[in-house]
Amino acid sequence: MSANDEQAFIFTPAANGTGGAGSLLLTSPHSGSYYPQSFMDSSCLDAHQIRLSEDMFVDALLARAPQHGIGVLSAHYPRAYVDLNRAPYELEQALFEDTLPAHIDRRSARAAAGLGTVPRLVAENIPIYAGRLRFSEAEARIKKIYQPFHSKLEAELSNMRKHAGYAMLLDVHSMPSQATRLSAEGRRIDFVLGDRHGRSCDNRLCDWLEGELSKRGWLVARNKPYAGGYITDRYGRPADGIHAVQIEINRSIYMDEDNYTKHAGFERLQTELTELVVSLAAQLPQWLDASLPDPTRSAAE
Numbered sequence: 001m002s003a004n005d006e007q008a009f010i011f012t013p014a015a016n017g018t019g020g021a022g023s024l025l026l027t028s029p030h031s032g033s034y035y036p037q038s039f040m041d042s043s044c045l046d047a048h049q050i051r052l053s054e055d056m057f058v059d060a061l062l063a064r065a066p067q068h069g070i071g072v073l074s075a076h077y078p079r080a081y082v083d084l085n086r087a088p089y090e091l092e093q094a095l096f097e098d099t100l101p102a103h104i105d106r107r108s109a110r111a112a113a114g115l116g117t118v119p120r121l122v123a124e125n126i127p128i129y130a131g132r133l134r135f136s137e138a139e140a141r142i143k144k145i146y147q148p149f150h151s152k153l154e155a156e157l158s159n160m161r162k163h164a165g166y167a168m169l170l171d172v173h174s175m176p177s178q179a180t181r182l183s184a185e186g187r188r189i190d191f192v193l194g195d196r197h198g199r200s201c202d203n204r205l206c207d208w209l210e211g212e213l214s215k216r217g218w219l220v221a222r223n224k225p226y227a228g229g230y231i232t233d234r235y236g237r238p239a240d241g242i243h244a245v246q247i248e249i250n251r252s253i254y255m256d257e258d259n260y261t262k263h264a265g266f267e268r269l270q271t272e273l274t275e276l277v278v279s280l281a282a283q284l285p286q287w288l289d290a291s292l293p294d295p296t297r298s299a300a301e
Contacts, residue, residue, distance in 0.1 A: 008148035010059070010076050011156075014069040023164040023288070024070050024281040025156050026062050027171045029084035029149070029231060030055035032075030039081055044130040045122060048260070052123045053079045055174040057255055057262060062172060064274040070281055073153055080122050082141040083115070084149050085171075085229040089142070090116040097132040117142065157235060157242055166241040166288040168205065170277065171231045177252035179225070190218040190253060194228030194246035200236025201243035204287050205280075209245065212276055241288065 014022055033054060035047075043050055059074040066072055075084055090108040093100055095118065105111065114121035118138040122128050153169075160167035180189040191213050195206045206222065213220045228236070228246040236244030251257050254266040 007076050008145045009152060010074045011152060012063075012066045012072045012074075014071050015067050022069050022071065022281065023160055023166060023284050024168045024170065024277065025153075025160065026065055026070060026072045026277065027153065027169060027231065028055065028058045028062060028072065028074040028173075029171065030075060030079045030173055031058040032078045032081075034076050035078055035081070042130065042133075043128050045126070045128060049126065050080055050122060050128070051078070051260065052126065053119070055079070055172075056251070056260060057266065058172055058174050058249070060262075061249075061254065061266070061270050061273055062277075064270065065277055068274065068278045068281075070277055071156065073149070073156065075149070077141075077145050080119060080128055082145050083117050083119055084146060085173075085231050086110060086117040087230055088117060088146055088150075091118060091135075091138060092116055092120060095120040095129070095133055096135050096138070098135050100135055117146065153231075153235065161241055166284070167243070168201075168280070168284055168288070169231075169235050169242070169244040170280070171228070171244060171246045173226075173246065173248045174251045175226070175248045177250050177257060180250050187219050188250060188252070189221045190250045191220045192224070192226045192248040193220060193222050194226045194232055194248070195223065195244075196228045196233055196236060197223050200228055200232050200238070201245050202238055202287055205243055206245055208283060209247070209276070209280070212279065216272055243288065 031054065033051075033056070035050060040047070040050070059072070062072045062074075087105055087108070089103060090105045090111040091100060092111040092114070108116060110116055118133070118141060120127060120129070157167045157169060175192070177188055180192070193206050193209055195201045210220045210222065226246065226248045228244070232244045232246040235242060249269070254269045255262050
């Protein structure tokens, strides 16, 4: 096993080398595809089934963004191993043979459904493990992978906020085509934009994203069925000048969902997403400079 195999995350800074000194950061927390052999040995699933929850190729869809001054932070390990879009200790007792400590979030509906920080299920009614885990195993994953990813994300956003005066996070995911609802015309939704129902970003950002995607012929929904997960909720703080939007992409647009391969739509989508984020980065100053809190007022208060 190489050192690269064990890296907690993959960060590709902007090509100009300034990293977080821009104003837009892209994240792909569910595209990790490094499955440790010890994990596979403990699973009751084969190499195909274990990837059911993976946001395949999302990191590849974003791969051109750094050439245009936009950094990308991606998962290295898969969601089935540790879910970066959860609070750090959303765990369910049913997965563990020993008693969980008191600081575990026992009220988490996501963990109760088998989809916690260390998930029990890879999809509905499909368990990952043949047996149960020790809490020490979950804690090791959280400390080795989860915490470094979020420390890096926090640092990049803080650095952008410091240099540009504001920061924008676009958290990118993919969704199974059958999970998307049908439009009135009977079409499947292509994109779902989640802004926590207007709480995680300036409304103009989501309005602009929806308009740009719609102009390209895509069918776009807002906040249904995905309003944004833990990352959007945690980091989207418009009052502090940090804005976050989750974007879900229908997998059938760019890949064959049965055999896990890209199809002809991948290149078009990659090109259009690159154009979209480059345009978004260029638009941010006109919106977000004016939306920052007045520092003189804050000092007086």
